[in-house]
Amino acid sequence: MTAPADPLGGFVWPAEGDSRAPYWIYLDQGIYRREIERIFEGPTWSYAGLECELPNPGDWKRSTIGEKSVLIVRGKDGVVRGFLNKCAHRGVKLCEEHTGSGEEFMCPYHQWVYDLEGKLMGLPFRRGVKGKGGMPDDFDLSEHGLTPIRVHVRTGAIFATLHADTPDFESYLGETILGFYDRIFSGRKLKLLGYQRQRLAANWKLMLENIKDTCHASLLHVFFVTFGLFRVDNPSKVRMDETGLHTGLVSERGQQELTDGTRQMASFQQHLALQDPRLLDTVREFPGDATVIMHTIWPNLILQQQSNTLATRQIVPRGPGEFDLHWTFFGYEDEPEELTQRRLRQANLMGPAGLVSMDDGEIMIRAQEGMAVDARSAGVIEMGGRDYDNADHMVTDVALRAFYRGYRKVMGL
Amino acid sequence: MSGDLQRELEDLFAHYAEVIDDGDLERWPEFFTDPSLYRIVSKENWDKKLPMSLMRCESMGMLKDRAFASQKLNVYGPRAWRHFVSQIRARVEGDRIVARSNFVLYETLIEHQPQVLCLGRYLDVLVRQEGKLLFAERICVYDNAIIPGSIVLPV
Numbered sequence: 001m002t003a004p005a006d007p008l009g010g011f012v013w014p015a016e017g018d019s020r021a022p023y024w025i026y027l028d029q030g031i032y033r034r035e036i037e038r039i040f041e042g043p044t045w046s047y048a049g050l051e052c053e054l055p056n057p058g059d060w061k062r063s064t065i066g067e068k069s070v071l072i073v074r075g076k077d078g079v080v081r082g083f084l085n086k087c088a089h090r091g092v093k094l095c096e097e098h099t100g101s102g103e104e105f106m107c108p109y110h111q112w113v114y115d116l117e118g119k120l121m122g123l124p125f126r127r128g129v130k131g132k133g134g135m136p137d138d139f140d141l142s143e144h145g146l147t148p149i150r151v152h153v154r155t156g157a158i159f160a161t162l163h164a165d166t167p168d169f170e171s172y173l174g175e176t177i178l179g180f181y182d183r184i185f186s187g188r189k190l191k192l193l194g195y196q197r198q199r200l201a202a203n204w205k206l207m208l209e210n211i212k213d214t215c216h217a218s219l220l221h222v223f224f225v226t227f228g229l230f231r232v233d234n235p236s237k238v239r240m241d242e243t244g245l246h247t248g249l250v251s252e253r254g255q256q257e258l259t260d261g262t263r264q265m266a267s268f269q270q271h272l273a274l275q276d277p278r279l280l281d282t283v284r285e286f287p288g289d290a291t292v293i294m295h296t297i298w299p300n301l302i303l304q305q306q307s308n309t310l311a312t313r314q315i316v317p318r319g320p321g322e323f324d325l326h327w328t329f330f331g332y333e334d335e336p337e338e339l340t341q342r343r344l345r346q347a348n349l350m351g352p353a354g355l356v357s358m359d360d361g362e363i364m365i366r367a368q369e370g371m372a373v374d375a376r377s378a379g380v381i382e383m384g385g386r387d388y389d390n391a392d393h394m395v396t397d398v399a400l401r402a403f404y405r406g407y408r409k410v411m412g413l
Numbered sequence: 414m415s416g417d418l419q420r421e422l423e424d425l426f427a428h429y430a431e432v433i434d435d436g437d438l439e440r441w442p443e444f445f446t447d448p449s450l451y452r453i454v455s456k457e458n459w460d461k462k463l464p465m466s467l468m469r470c471e472s473m474g475m476l477k478d479r480a481f482a483s484q485k486l487n488v489y490g491p492r493a494w495r496h497f498v499s500q501i502r503a504r505v506e507g508d509r510i511v512a513r514s515n516f517v518l519y520e521t522l523i524e525h526q527p528q529v530l531c532l533g534r535y536l537d538v539l540v541r542q543e544g545k546l547l548f549a550e551r552i553c554v555y556d557n558a559i560i561p562g563s564i565v566l567p568v
Contacts, residue, residue, distance in 0.1 A: 098457060098558070099461075192463060193464055193465045194455075194457075194458040194461075194463030194466075195455065195457055195458060195463070196455070196465065196467055197558050197559045197560065198559060198561070199559050199560070199561050199562070200562060201562070220488060222487075223482050223486045223487065226486060274474070274478050275473070275474030275475070275477045275478050276471075276472045276473075276474025276475040276477075276478060278471075278472075278475070279475060279478060324559060329465045340464070344464055344465065345469065345471075347465060347466070347469070348468060348469055348470075351467055352467060352560040352562070352563045352564050353453060353468045353563065353564040353565070355479070355482050355486070355487065358487055358489060358563040358564070358565055359487055359489070361562060362488060362489040362490060362562075362563055362565070363488065365490070365562065
């Protein structure tokens with residue numbers, strides 16, 4: 001079967017290339033369907049959860065890969081497995097709670113029962129009742145288990161893929177990003193602190209862009225700048241993998257050198273000191289100078305160390321104009337209670353009510369509304385030039401250009 | 414609980430909601446003792462005894478910082494908020510009053526239908542200082558797992 005000549009209704013990527021992001025990629029249903037097929041159901045590793053959410057055999061969590069509801073289950077053998085969240089009989093959603101624990105899964109409709117490895121253990125009336133009815137003699141339980149999906153666990157975090165040809169996780173991340181990953185997921189046991197969940201009326205890519213867009217932090221987030229948590233002249237680095245789809249943004253809290261610009265900012269800050277400084281009272285807990293590392297791991301994960309706030313943000317697309325964002329906050333099992341308290345306080349900056357993150361949620365919605373005004377125009381991505389090289393400052397859109405170069409390749413655009 | 418106290422709580426809770434809905438956020442900290450505990454928590458975290466909040470203030474300073482940031486620093490679109498508080502039930506425990514009530518918070522964005530932003534329970538501990546009832550604790554436990562958009566003000 002040949003593809004239709006013009007599957008995208010005449011949309012053509014702007015001649016300027018990766019320094020433009022046309023608005024139809026955020027709005028068009030055809031593009032969205034292709035994203036689901038090629039990205040979320042393609043050869044990618046999606047973040048599915050943390051091991052500390054299912055510490056014991058029989059524990060499970062419901063997660064979402066692309067648009068598909070999945071179950072992540074710890075078996076009696078301690079192994080983490082993944083399944084589509086539906087009964088093999090008539091498709092009923094098996095688990096409704098976010099997390100749970102048990103010896104088996106039973107679908108309430110006709111009581112098909114599965115073990116923790118997804119095998120169908122039995123079903124009522126299989127041999128009929130008083131010699132009548134029942135399943136055919138050749139019905140084979142082993143052919144009607146839950147649909148398994150590939151899962152990979154690496155030092156505390158769980159990833160899953162719906163595609164058979166997804167490369168191994170370590171090659172998928174690449175050396176640079178794996179280095180950042182291992183800094184947070186170092187093998188220390190994680191402690192689950194809780195969730196925040198929100199639904200945003202914006203395209204899912206805007207969330208990844210928001211993190212890769214390094215300039216906005218010192219402009220949009222007045223709170224950040226006012227209270228000295230982030231300044232555009234902080235020593236910073238933008239690091240990408242070969243595909244350009246994963247990014248690590250590293251920044252250090254600066255020495256507040258008294259240049260003209262920072263002197264002005266410093267007086268601004270004096271004027272607007274926090275009434276209770278504990279909100280931003282951070283401690284260094286990782287080796288090295290970085291105080292913030294924001295990772296975007298293609299296609300659905302933001303992994304953040306924002307001072308003492310450690311969190312994953314899982315993106316669940318819901319059509320071109322909507323996505324859910326699931327925040328999972330964590331610390332380490334062996335950390336002092338005092339550090340946990342810092343994390344809980346600093347979390348005021350994050351999530352749907354975050355002193356910083358609410359700006360992002362709001363601006364994404366506003367971007368989505370603005371782009372719909374003219375789907376055939378395009379965003380300009382030229383800060384820092386038109387190249388794709390790692391940068392040692394934040395005044396650049398390089399991570400966005402690299403991202404759209406990688407995205408176009410995957411999408412054939 | 415006496416009818417007088419019931420009426421006092423009804424008036425206080427209505428006043429609290431009014432201050433937020435009217436945008437007089439600088440008056441919001443005045444409802445609390447110092448220190449105090451103000452939290453917005455999902456039912457999910459609450460039920461699982463996970464300590465994460467959506468918003469958490471532990472002192473007059475933190476309440477004032479939040480009020481200031483919400484009014485002057487954060488960037489969000491224009492909206493109207495309307496609290497509905499009901500079923501206030503309280504008991505006196507020594508010099509404290511422990512109260513529970515239900516809330517619904519509607520948010521109306523420009524050119525959108527009003528929507529329920531969150532809905533849940535207030536779990537309160539109040540004390541009387543200089544004749545005035547103040548929140549030593551106000552924990553807002555909301556039922557809806559997913560917040561539509563953002564919560565840009567205190568609940």
